[in-house]
Amino acid sequence: MSGGTVVTARVARGLKSPLAGRLTFPLVCLAVWLLTIEVVTAIWPFAVDVLPQPTEVAGFMWDEVTGNTLAPRNMYATFWISLQRLGIGMVIAMLLGTVIGLGMGLSRAVNAFFNDWVVAILAMPNLAWALFCSLAFGFGITGPIVTVVLTGIPYVIINIREGVRNAPSDLYDMARAFGVTRGHTIRHVLIPSLMPFMFAAGRYAFALGWKGLVVAEVFGGQDGAGWTIKFWYDAHRAHGVIGYALLFVIFALVFEKFMFDRLSRYFFKWRPASDVELVEERFDPAGAGAQKVTAGPPPRRDVTTETRRPDDG
Amino acid sequence: MAEITVQNLHKEFGVGADKVVALENVNLEIGGHVFVSIVGASGCGKSTLLNILSGIETPTNGRVSITHDGRPARAGYVFQAARLLPWRTVMDNLLFVQKDRSEATRARCQHYLDMVQLGDKGKKFPGELSGGMQQRVGIARAFSTEPDVLFMDEPFSHLDAITARSLRAELQTMWQETKKTVVFVTHDVGEAVELSERILVFAKGGRLADDLTMSLPFPRDVSDPKVAVAKANVFKTFEQIGALAVT
Numbered sequence: 140m141s142g143g144t145v146v147t148a149r150v151a152r153g154l155k156s157p158l159a160g161r162l163t164f165p166l167v168c169l170a171v172w173l174l175t176i177e178v179v180t181a182i183w184p185f186a187v188d189v190l191p192q193p194t195e196v197a198g199f200m201w202d203e204v205t206g207n208t209l210a211p212r213n214m215y216a217t218f219w220i221s222l223q224r225l226g227i228g229m230v231i232a233m234l235l236g237t238v239i240g241l242g243m244g245l246s247r248a249v250n251a252f253f254n255d256w257v258v259a260i261l262a263m264p265n266l267a268w269a270l271f272c273s274l275a276f277g278f279g280i281t282g283p284i285v286t287v288v289l290t291g292i293p294y295v296i297i298n299i300r301e302g303v304r305n306a307p308s309d310l311y312d313m314a315r316a317f318g319v320t321r322g323h324t325i326r327h328v329l330i331p332s333l334m335p336f337m338f339a340a341g342r343y344a345f346a347l348g349w350k351g352l353v354v355a356e357v358f359g360g361q362d363g364a365g366w367t368i369k370f371w372y373d374a375h376r377a378h379g380v381i382g383y384a385l386l387f388v389i390f391a392l393v394f395e396k397f398m399f400d401r402l403s404r405y406f407f408k409w410r411p412a413s414d415v416e417l418v419e420e421r422f423d424p425a426g427a428g429a430q431k432v433t434a435g436p437p438p439r440r441d442v443t444t445e446t447r448r449p450d451d452g
Numbered sequence: 453m454a455e456i457t458v459q460n461l462h463k464e465f466g467v468g469a470d471k472v473v474a475l476e477n478v479n480l481e482i483g484g485h486v487f488v489s490i491v492g493a494s495g496c497g498k499s500t501l502l503n504i505l506s507g508i509e510t511p512t513n514g515r516v517s518i519t520h521d522g523r524p525a526r527a528g529y530v531f532q533a534a535r536l537l538p539w540r541t542v543m544d545n546l547l548f549v550q551k552d553r554s555e556a557t558r559a560r561c562q563h564y565l566d567m568v569q570l571g572d573k574g575k576k577f578p579g580e581l582s583g584g585m586q587q588r589v590g591i592a593r594a595f596s597t598e599p600d601v602l603f604m605d606e607p608f609s610h611l612d613a614i615t616a617r618s619l620r621a622e623l624q625t626m627w628q629e630t631k632k633t634v635v636f637v638t639h640d641v642g643e644a645v646e647l648s649e650r651i652l653v654f655a656k657g658g659r660l661a662d663d664l665t666m667s668l669p670f671p672r673d674v675s676d677p678k679v680a681v682a683k684a685n686v687f688k689t690f691e692q693i694g695a696l697a698v699t
């Protein structure tokens with residue numbers, strides 16, 4: 140095979156790899172974006188003002204990142220405000236959801252009491268919560284926080300209930316056989332066994348809570364990421380709306396990955412990683428396993444006639 | 453001295469058409485530093501008996517009492533699967549079943565880990581150990597509470613024959629050093645003959661069918677003709693009670 144074909148083969152393989160697929164996506168998006176602008180402006184020339192050029196959006200984003208903004212607060216202060224609201228809402232959702240989920244997992248009556256409501260809350264679009272909360276609580280921080288709680292809590296409840304139903308009964312029996320106290324069992328068996336479910340709940344609540352929060356801030360906030368997107372909308376800056384939303388998505392994704400990966404590494408360090416080699420070893424009282432390494436295969440022996448036991452030798 | 457008394461013990465699971473009689477009118481007494489095996493085919497109530505003795509299950513009828521010098525006895529349990537907390541280290545698994553976490557307690561746990569050749573694995577998580585090592589952690593855990601009575605439910609049946617054999621030797625040594633009362637459930641007649649001084653034979657339907665004494669000295673060698681004869685006799689007992697399937 141000549142050098143040329145090797146290179147071609149490698150390039151062909153590279154193009155088929157998942158990484159190449161991933162990198163192609165933004166390029167395709169960009170192409171579609173530019174093409175759309177071309178087509179639309181060809182049909183309706185005045186659209187130039189409404190359709191933002193990629194360069195405009197990029198320039199806007201750069202200004203925001205460097206703190207050079209026309210909005211009342213820079214991006215970092217704004218995201219910090221939203222993050223705090225999300226944090227408060229998530230803590231409330233996790234606490235309340237854990238209590239309700241535990242109750243639902245442990246008692247049929249409690250489950251019957253809450254079940255329909257959990258399904259209803261789950262089915263409600265978070266736009267409805269945002270609108271309702273801004274009407275009910277007016278402008279301020281209560282509306283956005285309540286929206287986060289309502290968006291996240293059904294996921295927490297459902298996950299915790301599932302965790303309780305998957306309780307490791309063999310470990311509870313073990314604890315009982317050894318006479319371990321109830322408090323000790325809760326701390327060392329129940330809570331750790333719920334951790335993976337809590338974690339999944341937290342991840343869902345976080346991902347969906349962000350969306351609920353932004354919508355709530357659009358309607359009922361006086362600051363925060365959602366409010367700022369609305370600010371650019373009111374200022375008729377299409378590139379601002381798109382750029383700010385993009386920045387926010389990037390921030391949320393990076394934050395999520397960073398935080399949950401950290402937490403996951405901390406809480407699940409007991410899970411054997413696939414690359415951890417299993418330590419295989421046998422009890423060997425006499426050290427008989429430490430056989431001398433001899434060259435070649437061992438001689439064949441007939442064990443049905445042999446009287447000497449191997450241990451004797 | 454530990455005393456186990458079981459009187460008119462009866463255990464049923466389920467109701468109506470689903471009713472299963474797991475134990476039927478079992479009476480027995482076990483006393484002193486003995487190694488007792490409970491042998492029988494699967495489903496004849498061996499685990500149920502052990503679970504009732506250790507308080508995991510409650511009897512439908514009858515009474516069990518386990519005392520040591522007149523007070524309630526402390527029990528340890530080795531299960532068929534190791535049943536370790538996967539999220540706690542080996543050492544923390546042993547500490548989990550202790551009354552306190554004092555220095556003396558830690559030292560005792562370390563001592564029993566050393567005894568099962570896992571002295572240097574205290575900081576490992578169970579998932580990092582092989583099946584045989586996990587089972588040894590389970591054995592160390594049971595011994596580490598210094599129980600008066602040790603219950604073992606087919607502790608070696610999940611392991612390969614070679615690992616199981618070395619663990620049996622290890623258990624034998626530990627039993628002779630600590631002289632506890634051991635109640636050992638197995639479906640393996642050879643294992644029962646190798647380890648025990650007394651064999652309780654259970655029949656289908658949870659009946660105690662026979663009570664055999666094994667007076668051969670330890671350690672018992674499978675190639676010893678006396679051991680082979682004893683094993684054949686236990687199998688004969690199963691034939692007599694009709695527990696051996698004829699197909």
Ligand SMILES: Nc1ncnc2c1ncn2[C@@H]1O[C@H](COP(=O)(O)OP(=O)(O)O)[C@@H](O)[C@H]1O
Binds near residue numbers: 498
């Ligand atoms: N928790 C349970 N619920 C219903 N049936 C059970 C339960 N535990 C055991 N059994 C039944 O009781 C009988 C005895 O079971 P078990 O004590 O586990 O037998 P062994 O340990 O001798 O194999 C079996 O028929 C089994 O199906």
Ligand SMILES: [Mg+2]
Binds near residue numbers: 498499
């Ligand atoms: Mg069993």
